[in-house]
Amino acid sequence: MPPPESAAGLPHPELLAAIPRLRRYARVLCGDVTRADDLVQDALARAWEKRALWKAGSDLRAWLFTLMHNVFVNQLALARREAGNVSLDAEDGRGAAWQAPARGNPFDRIELQELVAQMGRLPVEQREVLLLAAVEEMHYAEIAAALGIPIGTVMSRLSRAREKLRRMTTEPPSALKVIK
Numbered sequence: 001m002p003p004p005e006s007a008a009g010l011p012h013p014e015l016l017a018a019i020p021r022l023r024r025y026a027r028v029l030c031g032d033v034t035r036a037d038d039l040v041q042d043a044l045a046r047a048w049e050k051r052a053l054w055k056a057g058s059d060l061r062a063w064l065f066t067l068m069h070n071v072f073v074n075q076l077a078l079a080r081r082e083a084g085n086v087s088l089d090a091e092d093g094r095g096a097a098w099q100a101p102a103r104g105n106p107f108d109r110i111e112l113q114e115l116v117a118q119m120g121r122l123p124v125e126q127r128e129v130l131l132l133a134a135v136e137e138m139h140y141a142e143i144a145a146a147l148g149i150p151i152g153t154v155m156s157r158l159s160r161a162r163e164k165l166r167r168m169t170t171e172p173p174s175a176l177k178v179i180k
Contacts (some may be wrong), residue, residue, distance in 0.1 A: 014060045014061070015047075015060065015064075018060065018061045018064050019040065019044075021061065021065075021136055022040045022043060022044075022064060022065070022068055023036060023037065023040050024131075024135060024136075025065065025068065025128070025131055025132065025135075025136065026039040026040050026043075026068065026072075028119070028127055028128065028131045029069075029072050029124065029127075029128060030072075031120065039068065039071060039072055039075070040068065042071050042075075043064065043067050043068035043071045044064075046067050046070075046071055047063075047064055047067050050067065059142070062138070062142050062145055062146050065132070065136075065138075065146040066145065066146045066147075066148070069128070069146055069147055069148070070148075114169070115165070115169065118165055118168045118169060119131075119165065121164075121168065122161050122164055122165070125157055126157045126158075126160055126161035126164070127161065128147065129143060129147070129154055129157040129158050129161060130157075130158060130161040130162070130165075132146065132147075133154075133158050140154050140155060140158075
């Protein structure tokens with residue numbers, strides 16, 4: 001009996017296995033758990049609508065990441081267009097996208113929290129490339145295909161992201177200036 005597939009023709013086990021990775025990537029892109037979950041849901045809805053475009057035997061994970069990246073870019077463009085219609089008194093509503101695990105060495109948790117905070121200071125373009133390379137273990141070609149950019153751009157963004165993180169984690173915080 002052939003492996004079960006969803007009604008969409010997408011391989012069901014691969015689709016389910018990709019969801020935690022999509023959520024992790026979405027949290028880095030959005031910076032908020034709720035918005036990240038919405039992005040994943042929107043991306044999966046888009047995958048359902050575009051299911052005929054997926055080719056059996058191709059990398060489903062890369063295809064889903066590409067769809068989600070495009071959905072995110074489209075949502076950003078829409079938000080920028082609508083920004084003029086938002087009240088200046090409206091609250092941002094952003095929460096922490098990352099939480100350190102409750103178990104383990106407290107020093108490791110603090111170090112992880114600091115690293116994640118520093119990653120949040122990177123430009124989105126560098127942050128997403130860093131996440132796909134370091135966490136998702138995607139190859140440069142896969143990242144380039146998922147984001148629709150040349151491999152050289154992937155390598156450049158990744159290099160700049162790593163260098164910025166290195167500088168941010170090794171440089172001491174600037175001394176507080178006393179105002180008299």
